[in-house]
Amino acid sequence: MNTGADTTDTFAAPLPARPPSSRVWRRLRDDRWGLFGLLLVLGYFGISLAVWSGMAGQDWSAASGGRWQPVSAEYWFGTNVLGQDIFQRSLYSVRVAFEIGLLVAATSTLLGALLGALAGWRSGSAADDAVLFVAGVLDSIPFYLFVAAVAFAMRGNPWAMHFAMVATFWTTTCRLVRAEVMRLKSREFVQSALALGLSAPRTVLRHVLPNTVHVLLAQGAIVIVAAIKAEVILSFLGLGVHDGVSWGLMLAESTQEVLAGRFNNLLAASLPLFGILLGFNLVADALQDALDPRATPA
């Protein structure tokens, strides 16, 4: 039946001057879980800043105490088999996780946005086909197999893991951006910019990509989560961090220890990992809701 038609008139109401970004902030502010996630992320960010600036976590490699010291005022989480302070190691791991997450997310988002914009803008062209083909190939290789192969091929290179992650994580961003760009390019304001005489690259950078930020931000947050998880798993498998420390390495150590009833490493790695992933996940969800241009303005 056709009775479900529009029931509201559009009122030419005088609206207060407010940019769209403030609407996003308002929606974020009203999202309790999102705020909680943001708080968590900021907490971890504070820790990693402290580690990065040398204020904490510097003694992660020093074998200062005896092996397997219990929890004490000096060693909050005890020491490991080499007599290293587990608390210090966990703190330093925050920085490692953050670095990898942000770096990989930023690089793969940038790469995905640029290739997605190219493919979407020139959809149906050879460039589009090429981008889609490469993305399809990369998506069809099992991730850990791919990373193992890359790690083997780039033996000894500390960036092998980063490279492998970026190479696989950009594809989703690329597909999302491609679809958005295809939708946007026929819109009148984009045609308007072209008719004004703006070159295609400038039109894309100035009028098209800014309208995909909701995709980029939300997808970026998701990639951070994926990268942190992948780093831990790869390090656990011995394919990731080699000459440093990471929750993954700590978990690898703990596999033997838990059999002996020592849970220090396990808990010191898995609990903070859980916290950071929860934080970023909540932020990603909140961002997605707040930035969704189709959602009705609150």
Added chain:
Amino acid sequence: MTARILTVRDLSVRLPAAGADLAVVDRVGFELAAGEIVALVGESGCGKTLTAAALLGIPPEPGGRLEIRTLKIAGREYSSLDERGWRNARGRDIALVSQDPLTALDPVIRTGTQLVSVLRRHGIHSRGEAAAKARELLGEVGLPDPAGMMRRFPHQLSGGMRQRVLIAMALSCDPAVVVADEPTTALDVTTQAEILHLLRTRARDRGTAILLVTHDLSLAARVCDRILVMYGGRIVEQGPAASLFESPAHPYTAGLMAAVPQLTGGDPPVVKPLPGQVPAPGHLPPGCGFNNRCPRADTICRKQEPELTTSNGAHLREVACHRPQRPGEPGNPS
């Protein structure tokens, strides 16, 4: 005048607002006779679409409320009907043809299936019978090859064809009243003329009363028997189309007329926009709601709300204005 098919008294639509409810449609009343085509005219934001929806018992989202003293369709009282009662009545006694035929049809279901399901909901139980009736209806609204049309998806039809399908749906249960909300706005002139012809023929042959909601006063004057002009949620003027178009009494009607480009022979008058904007709901000035845009407003207009009364003693004409224009007076001096 022939039999009254629709009687509306004191119909209000209320929206929740800061503090109190806001009457976005305020105590509207009118009548439709059998076979009559009446236009409900006004700018967007005047409440005409809300009024149309209210006639089908649909309150606005979110949290809107209807307050109706009398709503009589073909002798039956509907004002106290609950949602379940309305579901049965919609389509059967009063039906809606909406503005956008693309969104009003489900894109993934064949048009025939949609039409058949409407028929079966309203009493035709046999699938074969419903399909036969559907083909007949599509033929009645002037669609070529009704059987072929039934197999098509909405996006395979042109805008004019989709609008015909919607009209066929609205007419499927032979309702006493059809509310058509801007049915031709999205269509080309030639298609527009055919759709209007279709509605007129229906009104004449079957005595269906049609309420045509439109912003185009010149279209209303060409097609309709009577015109209701709405502003700020109230009916400000009403009367027979020809007489009202000839000598509008309310300055708002005159202003609307001056804003519509005409296509009469010779040099058409240059269009003049109405001053200002439609005020947001709740921001109507005190007194007459139009006084802040009205070239004739004076003290009394700012103090006292005018009632809808017989205008200038003219037959069948009513106007809600303290300072109505008299016939022969120069139009809107803006």
Added chain:
Amino acid sequence: MNTNTPTATPLFEVRDLRVEHAAPGGQKLNAVNGVSLRLREGSILGVVGESGCGKSSLARAMLGLLPVAAGSLFYRGQELTTLASRRRRGTQRGIQHVFQDPANSLSPRRTIRQTLEEPLALYRMAGRDEWPGRIARVLEAVGLGSELLDRYPNELSGGQKQRIALARALLPDPDLIIADEPVSSLDVSAQARVIERIRHARKTFGTAFLLISHDLAVIRQLADDVSVMYLGRLVESGPADRVFAEPAHPYTQALLAAARGNGAPGSGLKGEPPSPLTPPPGCVFHTRCPRAMDRCSRLNPGFTVAAQDDCGAQTHLVRCHLWN
């Protein structure tokens, strides 16, 4: 264009333009097929026709947004289709545009000020210190105040957005504005205001307009000359007064009758326009023409002079066998 009088070179000329669209199945569809137009300096040319008649493709091809399959475009006597895209962009300052959909015509994440500054920066117009003055002047010309400058498009009404689009088009002092259905999605009063502003802009700045609309009454308000399109072809063109008073082509007559009619039988055309993928042979209108003759389905008519006005400058041309 060998002529001594400078006024004889039209501001913009379209000659035998063909625009193709790719259709499903690798087919080609002629959206615009052999259209020729001449636009005089400071005049308003209305192009009218039903949806799908190719009028928007014509506008987009003139703006360089669609490739030209055949034919030529001349701007002040300069052939545009052979220009390299960089040079072509150089002529773009003189030809601006207003599109239909106010909800979509302005970049949603840019303030009105940013939107208006874009053409000034792009064409390197005047010094930055002169921009506010120029912007204030066009805003005044479209009847808006400068308090809107720091707003975003979603905070403006449809009519206001459309007048901002007009302001942006006027900023670079163009010779020609191509307006594709500039008022068709607006409410009566907003529509009247935009019409008023287009008339005002033509009068004060001498800007010529190509006004595309399906609404004959809007064309009647503004246009000096009218061209009627059907299925990618021009079927009639001439001075607006003449075309509206004595339409020569049966299609124009039907359009006018439909727009003036009261829905009484006979005022509309039979059926729907045929698909542009398979245009009928002969005269493209013969399948719906109430006066079609035998030869209409076989021969495509050429243009005939229906009437010549006093000075002979603007002729009333019609493409119909009835006039042969």
